Amino acid sequence: MAAAKRIASSLIARSLSTSSRSFLLRRGDAALGIQRFGTAAAFEEQPIKPSVQINHTQLLINGNFVDSASGKTFPTLDPRTGEVIAHVAEGDAEDVNRAVAAARKAFDEGPWPRMTAYERSRILLRAADLIEKHNDEISALESWDSGKPYEQSALAEIPLVVRLMRYYAGWADKIHGLVVPADGPHHVQVLHEPIGVAGQIIPWNFPLVMFAWKVGPALACGNAIVIKTAEQTPLSALYVARLFHEAGLPDGVLNVISGFGPTAGAALASHMDVDKLAFTGSTATGKVVLELAARSNLKPVTLELGGKSPMIILEDADIDNAVELAHFALFFNQGQCCCAGSRTFVHERIYDEFVEKSKARALRRVVGDPFRKGVEQGPQIDNEQFNKILRYIKLGKDSGASLVTGGDRLGSKGFYIQPTIFSDVQDDMVIAQDEIFGPVQTILKFNNLDEVIRRANASRYGLAAGLFTNNMDHANTLMRALKVGTIWINCFDVFDAALPFGGFKMSGQGREKGIDSLKAYLQVKSVVTALKNPAWL
Numbered sequence: 326m327a328a329a330k331r332i333a334s335s336l337i338a339r340s341l342s343t344s345s346r347s348f349l350l351r352r353g354d355a356a357l358g359i360q361r362f363g364t365a366a367a368f369e370e371q372p373i374k375p376s377v378q379i380n381h382t383q384l385l386i387n388g389n390f391v392d393s394a395s396g397k398t399f400p401t402l403d404p405r406t407g408e409v410i411a412h413v414a415e416g417d418a419e420d421v422n423r424a425v426a427a428a429r430k431a432f433d434e435g436p437w438p439r440m441t442a443y444e445r446s447r448i449l450l451r452a453a454d455l456i457e458k459h460n461d462e463i464s465a466l467e468s469w470d471s472g473k474p475y476e477q478s479a480l481a482e483i484p485l486v487v488r489l490m491r492y493y494a495g496w497a498d499k500i501h502g503l504v505v506p507a508d509g510p511h512h513v514q515v516l517h518e519p520i521g522v523a524g525q526i527i528p529w530n531f532p533l534v535m536f537a538w539k540v541g542p543a544l545a546c547g548n549a550i551v552i553k554t555a556e557q558t559p560l561s562a563l564y565v566a567r568l569f570h571e572a573g574l575p576d577g578v579l580n581v582i583s584g585f586g587p588t589a590g591a592a593l594a595s596h597m598d599v600d601k602l603a604f605t606g607s608t609a610t611g612k613v614v615l616e617l618a619a620r621s622n623l624k625p626v627t628l629e630l631g632g633k634s635p636m637i638i639l640e641d642a643d644i645d646n647a648v649e650l651a652h653f654a655l656f657f658n659q660g661q662c663c664c665a666g667s668r669t670f671v672h673e674r675i676y677d678e679f680v681e682k683s684k685a686r687a688l689r690r691v692v693g694d695p696f697r698k699g700v701e702q703g704p705q706i707d708n709e710q711f712n713k714i715l716r717y718i719k720l721g722k723d724s725g726a727s728l729v730t731g732g733d734r735l736g737s738k739g740f741y742i743q744p745t746i747f748s749d750v751q752d753d754m755v756i757a758q759d760e761i762f763g764p765v766q767t768i769l770k771f772n773n774l775d776e777v778i779r780r781a782n783a784s785r786y787g788l789a790a791g792l793f794t795n796n797m798d799h800a801n802t803l804m805r806a807l808k809v810g811t812i813w814i815n816c817f818d819v820f821d822a823a824l825p826f827g828g829f830k831m832s833g834q835g836r837e838k839g840i841d842s843l844k845a846y847l848q849v850k851s852v853v854t855a856l857k858n859p860a861w862l
């Protein structure tokens with residue numbers, strides 16, 4: 326367990342630590358009951374039954390679990406098999422109306438924005454404690470619904486959620502405005518007030534982490550919320566939202582709608598009584614919700630969208646460590662990361678060795694049932710993503726890139742895909758431009774710093790980048806030249822609660838986490854009071 330803990334925290338919260346991550350490679354596979362992709366002769370597994378009960382499948386409106394107004398439900402599926410886990414209430418426009426009305430009332434008349442900031446902080450702290458206490462059940466729901474390894478949920482993602490809630494609990498009583506000096510006889514105050522009812526729409530790749538990034542800062546500022554979860558992963562947010570109520574959150578402050586984008590999501594984005602919209606998802610949908618917000622009441626919108634992030638390996642790199650880091654940067658979470666290092670740029674001097682070693686690492690990748698100990702990669706989220714990834718793999722083959730390893734599905738059941746690598750990838754190939762959102766690494770060759778800066782920036786996206794080098798001068802040049810919202814140097818996927826995260830260009834607008842996220846949930850009000858006498862008598 327200690328070793329598993331080490332690997333999971335290094336996976337997401339720390340910089341590269343090859344020694345901790347490679348513990349999987351030192352243990353006997355048979356003892357762990359695991360299959361490596363490169364050695365799995367037949368990939369057929371009886372799915373392990375998760376040890377959790379599904380208690381919440383209804384919508385959460387005004388503190389109560391309720392059926393959808395239409396009475397409709399939709400199935401949420403197990404990515405390991407494609408079979409139904411549970412039928413979940415399907416919210417649509419009418420349910421969004423009910424939820425927004427509850428949030429409106431909670432904000433306009435309820436105790437939440439009026440209680441002291443310290444009291445709000447204590448409720449968030451209690452919620453964090455409860456999430457921590459129920460880590461096992463929440464992680465089981467998260468992995469069952471999304472297909473991500475249970476160890477990743479339990480040892481990395483749910484702890485990140487807890488940490489983030491505590492971070493924002495710490496902010497609740499430190500949010501304040503300013504008194505500024507005025508030219509005339511005026512007392513000038515700048516007040517920071519909660520923005521009101523926040524509409525939030527989240528994706529399926531990190532269901533609860535995305536929930537936390539949105540709910541934490543909004544609650545710390547005293548807002549009320551209607552959040553729409555992704556249709557692929559509705560379960561964990563319902564469980565956790567109940568814990569917030571157990572922690573003392575007043576009814577109506579946090580409403581959770583399960584349902585589909587064009588119905589429930591669009592209703593939320595275009596609702597006249599929603600004061601702010603926060604969206605995470607694809608760039609294409611980001612454009613849609615921005616338009617809906619503009620056409621309705623011009624609510625301010627923050628957008629966290631897609632990416633095609635460069636992972637740049639300079640020639641001075643220790644190749645073994647670079648291979649491990651680049652592997653992690655792409656394959657983590659089945660390759661379903663907005664910030665995945667999905668364009669691996671490698672200096673030509675070390676290129677061939679890097680490709681060979683990357684292939685060996687991909688062949689050692691442990692793919693299998695996410696509930697099996699030691700598994701690094703589970704199935705993709707659903708049939709649609711599975712087919713989309715296989716289409717991109719075919720496009721890669723057809724476009725003349727060299728298929729180094731993988732290139733097909735794994736097994737005959739569920740949505741497992743072989744860890745796949747293409748080398749000799751050119752910038753104009755579709756696989757080097759589009760977000761594949763799957764376990765497909767594309768390796769490109771470069772010759773010098775100016776060239777790699779130009780090519781790395783030649784993307785419609787600008788979410789993140791990784792660098793691997795010991796040369797400080799080169800690192801300094803690159804960190805300033807790359808047009809991205811986050812740069813990880815000799816590490817990747819470090820998601821500290823205090824770090825603002827967001828994109829340049831078509832990767833989004835605004836930032837989440839850190840202080841920046843608070844700004845998106847506050848209104849700024851200037852108050853000028855005439856003084857009988859000049860200021861500062």
Ligand SMILES: NC(=O)c1ccc[n+]([C@@H]2O[C@H](COP(=O)([O-])OP(=O)(O)OC[C@H]3O[C@@H](n4cnc5c(N)ncnc54)[C@H](O)[C@@H]3O)[C@@H](O)[C@H]2O)c1
Pocket residue numbers: 526527528529530531553554555556584585586587589590591592594605606607608609610611613614628629630631632662663664760762788827828832833
């Ligand atoms: N930048 C980030 O922080 C970040 C984080 C995670 C994921 N992402 C991005 O999310 C994408 C993957 O997620 P996805 O496939 O769920 O994206 P998606 O855009 O299909 O869906 C995201 C959410 O939007 C909803 N939605 C869909 N159509 C809608 C509409 N017409 N109106 C309102 N809501 C609608 C969906 O139901 C879902 O809840 C990737 O592009 C990934 O890069 C970005």
